[in-house]
Amino acid sequence: MTGIYSPLLVTLSCIIAIMASYTALDLAGRIRACKDAVAGRYWLTGGAFAMGTGIWAMHFIGMLAFMLPENLGYDISFTLLSMLAAVIASGIALAVVNTGELTLVRLLAGGLAMGTGICAMHYVGMAAMKMQPPISYSGPLVGASIFIAMSASVAALWIAFRVNPRSDSPAGRPPIWQRMAAAVMMGAAIAGVHYTGMAAARFPTVAQGTAASLMSAEQLATLVAVMSISVMLIAVLLSVHDKFQSQQTRYLTASLQAANEELQFMLLHDPLTRLPNRVLLEDRVSRIMARVKRSKLEFAFLYIDLDRFKSVNDLMGHHIGDAVIQAAAKRITETLREMDTVARVGGDEFMVVLGESENRQDFETVARRIGIALSDTFVIQGHEIRISASIGISIYPQHGTDIQQLMAHADAAMYYAKDVGKNNYQVFEAGMNIAVERRHRISRNLALAIGRTELTLAYQPKVAIASGGIVGVEALARWHDRELGIIGPEEFIPIAEDTGLILSLGEWVLCEACTQMKRWEAQGEERLQGISVNVSTYQLNHQNFVEVVKGVLEKTGLEAGRLELEVTESAVMQNPERACAILTELHQLGVKIAIDDFGTGYSNLSQLKRFPIDYLKIDQSFISGIATDIQNAALVKTIVAMAYNLNLEVIVEGVETEEQLAFVKNLGAHMYQGYLCSEPLSVEEFQQFLGRTGEKDKTQWR
Known part of the structure; x- marks a missing residue:
């Protein structure tokens, strides 16, 4: 079939x-x-x-x-x-x-x-x-x-x-x-x-x-x-x-990869200039150092600081300052060879690593080109801006065999270039190392001093201008080192900020000041309405600063309203949104906020009005010579008037003469500090001072 x-x-x-x-x-x-x-x-x-x-x-x-x-x-x-x-x-x-x-x-x-x-x-x-x-x-x-x-x-x-x-x-x-x-x-x-x-x-x-x-x-x-x-x-x-x-x-993988790449870039680059930051710079230096050790060649660090940049930033504003930094970064990059690396390591500071060379004159040639490029006029948004650069050079291995040493020596040479007139470059020499060595010793000893409680507080009174009575006090850190003797805060505070010691130092100052204020309360001292403590930019931007303040207040038992924190205007304007959030949280606790050294930073009162501020402190640089300096007098008058309109109390620093006091009194300032009343005193001296002023007529010492 x-x-x-x-x-x-x-x-x-x-x-x-x-x-x-x-x-x-x-x-x-x-x-x-x-x-x-x-x-x-x-x-x-x-x-x-x-x-x-x-x-x-x-x-x-x-x-x-x-x-x-x-x-x-x-x-x-x-x-x-x-x-x-x-x-x-x-x-x-x-x-x-x-x-x-x-x-x-x-x-x-x-x-x-x-x-x-x-x-x-x-x-x-x-x-x-x-x-x-x-x-x-x-x-x-x-x-x-x-x-x-x-x-x-x-x-x-x-x-x-x-x-x-x-x-x-x-x-x-x-x-x-x-x-x-x-x-x-x-x-x-x-x-x-x-x-x-x-x-x-x-x-x-x-x-x-x-x-x-x-x-x-x-x-x-x-x-x-x-x-x-x-x-x-x-x-x-x-x-x-x-x-x-x-x-x-x-899609998710691509998004994650893009996010990771952006995060990696952000971790290794400066957000303003898109240049490498210190972390990436150190990584590249490590690679260069490994090659140089085999080849017996040399390489160099250039530490660049822009001269007169701060005045440009102060007078013309942040947006112009940022544009200058970006333009300067571009000019530096254009002068370099392919083997060289430039990084932004600070506000107006750049670090350049010059690749291997047999002739160190090559390094000076590059430094000279950078100096010439940065001294040419910048045209930013229609403004002609003139700056220059102070450049320090350190060479491997003559001036150091590790990254930190080379950076420190280039930094020392840069400051020497500033000391001899700016707008030049200097190659590091042993004599320049004295300041670097002192800085290292201060850094080392400061860490020990905090642990040993070698630091003390000095207290400077605040005086009500209208009544002449003492109404408050400012606590100031003082240090007498066993090895180096008396070291001023203008020297050890910046080092503490650079090394991160400012956190432990600042917490100690805050705790000690609140404790002393509580003692005066127990003694029945009613004239002191509060105690003020300076807060650095590093402290303000630290993630747990508010918790530290809360902890100190709880530990000492001091009412939040008796504590006044002084922050500089440059500190709050560095990251305005974050600073405003932190200060608002502190203000809600009851802590008083003062803007310190007003007039020396990047802002004006119209910018600061969004911050929860109680006091405005006029920097003493505007007070000295106020009787003869018409511009300073006009500036102080304007600041007081604007503060009055914003319901801020004005504290004037650095009042040393009756003439200065009379001037700021006529303007309507509320309080003053200065040698006219008293220099900063130890706790024992301040106690005696309180006793004397309590018995005498205020006009005798005002």
């Missing part, structure tokens, strides 16, 4: 085989790109199901295309068993080729499993017809079908997973042309087995299908259609979901 084929259904069966193969290989191919083991198992299961049902669907559509004179039916159990065999074999094959590196042994094993599954599915499916007498087969053609299954499966798996395994595609899978080629090859394997196997089948002339009553061709067609559509739908949904997840992952 012979049959004929429907060309349309034959074509459809081949298309389904290819589509199912593509879907299966696509799903399985995601396993290599998937780093999650659980997700990988899901993809493997999906691929196995897609491949197995695809083989099964192709077979039975091919059977529908084969028409015999006898009605055919199919046993449901054998039909499902044939599909299960195809799914299991497909899963084994895909698991083998996706586990580790695809060696020849794995490839052959995977092809064997896949070919076995295709053959098993076909011949179990043929058995589902239950023909009587049974179907016989041509041995050579059966062998040919098995060979086709094995060889085509190996070829398909090789194309899908061995060729170009490291694709540049977003999902990390082979490109689409490669997957299509593999699908066509696998479809050919499935179709080849089926139609070769069908050619091998010999249907007896009198054969009848005993399964015809179990499942008709129409029922089989319905089952095949449902299963095929289900497979395709599942595959589409999985692919869409995975594509969405992949896009989300790529």
Whole structure:
């Protein structure tokens, strides 16, 4: 008995085989790109199901295309068993080729499993017809079908997973042309087995299908259609979901990478100039130093400080100052060689590392070029600005064998350049090291002094101008070092800020001042309404400064309203938003806030009005010579008038003569400090001072 084929259904069966193969290989191919083991198992299961049902669907559509004179039916159990065999074999094959590196042994094993599954599915499916007498087969053609299954499966798996395994595609899978080629090859394997196997089948002339009553061709067609559509739908949904997840992952990965790159850049660069900062500079210096040690060459540090920049910043404002810094950074960069590095290490300070050279004159030549470039007029937003540069040079290894030493010596040479007239460069010499050595000793001894409580506080009274009575006191740190003797705050405070010791020093001063104020309260001293303490920029910007103040107030028991914190205007204007938030939090506790040294920083009263300020202290530099300096007199008058309009009390520092006192009194200032009343006194001297002034008429000492 012979049959004929429907060309349309034959074509459809081949298309389904290819589509199912593509879907299966696509799903399985995601396993290599998937780093999650659980997700990988899901993809493997999906691929196995897609491949197995695809083989099964192709077979039975091919059977529908084969028409015999006898009605055919199919046993449901054998039909499902044939599909299960195809799914299991497909899963084994895909698991083998996706586990580790695809060696020849794995490839052959995977092809064997896949070919076995295709053959098993076909011949179990043929058995589902239950023909009587049974179907016989041509041995050579059966062998040919098995060979086709094995060889085509190996070829398909090789194309899908061995060729170009490291694709540049977003999902990390082979490109689409490669997957299509593999699908066509696998479809050919499935179709080849089926139609070769069908050619091998010999249907007896009198054969009848005993399964015809179990499942008709129409029922089989319905089952095949449902299963095929289900497979395709599942595959589409999985692919869409995975594509969405992949896009989300790529987007998040790209965003995270961009954020990390920006964060890394911010950590290693100055935000204003985009130049390297000290951290990146030190890293590059370490590399240069390693090369120089091998080559016996030299390299140099240049420490650059912009002369007259502060006055530009004060007179023309922050925005002009920032533009000058950016323009200066550009000019410095343009004068350097490719091997050189420039970094911004301070407000108006730059550090340049000049790469290896055999001739140290090269270093001086670069320094000279930088000086000339920076002395040329800057045109910023229509303003002509003239500055210059003081440059210090230190050379490795003559002036130091480590980064800190070289930086310190370049810094010392830079200050020497300023001392001899600015706008020049100086190469470090041993004599310049005296200041550096003293600085190091002060830094070392200061750390010990804080621990040993060698520091003391001096107290300077605040006097109400209207009544002449003492109304408050300012606590000032003093230090008598065992080795170096008396060291003024103008010397050790900047060093404390540079080294970070200002935090422990500032907390000690704050605690000691509050404790002493509490003692005076216990003694019944009612004239002192509060005690003021200076706060550095470093302290103000420290993350736990408010907690430190709270802790000191709780520890000493002093009311917050009796404490006054003095911050400089330059400190609050360095980061206005953060400073405003911190000062507001302190003010809400009840702490009084004063702006110290007003008139010497970057701001004006209109800028400061948003801050929670109680007092404004006029710097003593405006008071000395106020009777003869018309400009200073006009400036003080303007400050007092504006403070009055903003409901701020004005404290004048540095009042030393009756003439100065009379002048500020006429302007309407509220309080003053200065030698006219008293110099800063030790606690014992201040106690005696309180006793004397309590007995005498205020006019005798005012």
